[in-house]
Amino acid sequence: MAAPNRTTFSHLSFVLVGIPGLEPWHPWISIPFALMYTVAVLGNCGLLLLIATQRRLHEPMFIFLSMLAVADLILSTSTVPNTLAIFWFGPKAISFTSCLTQVFFVHFGVAIESAILLAMGFDRYIAVCDPLRYTTVLTNEKIGKIATAIVVRSFCIIVPDVFLLKRLPFCASNVIQHSYCEHIGVARLACADISLNIWYGLAVPIVIFILDVVFIVVSYVLILRAVFKLPTKDARHKALSTCGSHVCIILLFYTLAFFTFLTHRFGHNIPKPIHILLANLYVLISPMLNPILYGMKTKQLQEQICCLLSLKGKWF
Secondary structure, eight states: OOOOOOSSOOOEEEEESSSSGGGGGHHHHHHHHHHHHHHHHHHHHHHHHHHHHHHGGSSSSHHHHHHHHHHHHHHTTTTHHHHEEEEEEEEEEEHHHHHHHHHHHHHHHHHHHHHHHHHHHHHHHHHHHHHHHHHHHSOOOOHHHHHHHHHHEEEHHHHHHHHHTTOOOOOOOOEEESSSSOOOHHHHHHHSOOHHHHHHHHHHHHIIIHHHHHHHHHHHHHHHHHHSSSSSHHHHHHHHHHTTTHHHHHHHHHHHHHHHHHHHHTTSSSSHHHHHHHHHHHHHHHHHHHHHHHHHOOOHHHHHHHHHHHHHHHOO
């Protein structure tokens, strides 16, 4: 490794070391990581295939669910294969351009998933509070506009991260104490003032998570008001059951997001290996569990899966 050089030189590449302090355990840690990633890819790809091939699932709720599956694949695939390569083969060099690309897709995946969960909250609000206008309000054209707005919003929020890193000179160590490139982790290697990076890195989660959570909570307050006005217990139960899978995914995603963010920013007494391990689990657990939770709690998906299995059984 070259000695630190306090000039305006910027590294052409960085070295990712995985989970520092747990190097001897990397091969063992890779086993559950590989299994979880396999489940995430198969689950989300299977969900996309099921929704695409079954005409009965061509409804707004399942279109949003397919968008969530794509976001999960972006989030997990932008990080986990690289992490597994480090666990199996040791520290890995990554070019500066590739590192910036990974920074973008990691944060873009998180931003787009949060926006999709917000859109799904709006979908559930319309389904429960105004069911007669559900198909007229959420037409394919409007869903396309919502999808475009989600992508544009996420891109505009995250792309400054790349330019904030690109402007920095890196003249000291090029070793990143992580298994993938993320904004602040890379910025801390710079030999320049990174206050702007820190403040922007703090503002983005607040804009993404806090605002989205507030709007989701408002939608569910309105949903609960509408549900409690229903005349029978069975009607209330049926209305709430349509929201069950969405609520589970919201709790899973935002609990992990806030826990990871708070421990990263304020958990100074938490050992660094735990920080890195939590960051890796964050990009794996939601993509792995989302299709499972929806499959377990959504009656239409269960019916279509059973229908496909019965048809294949008869064919064989």
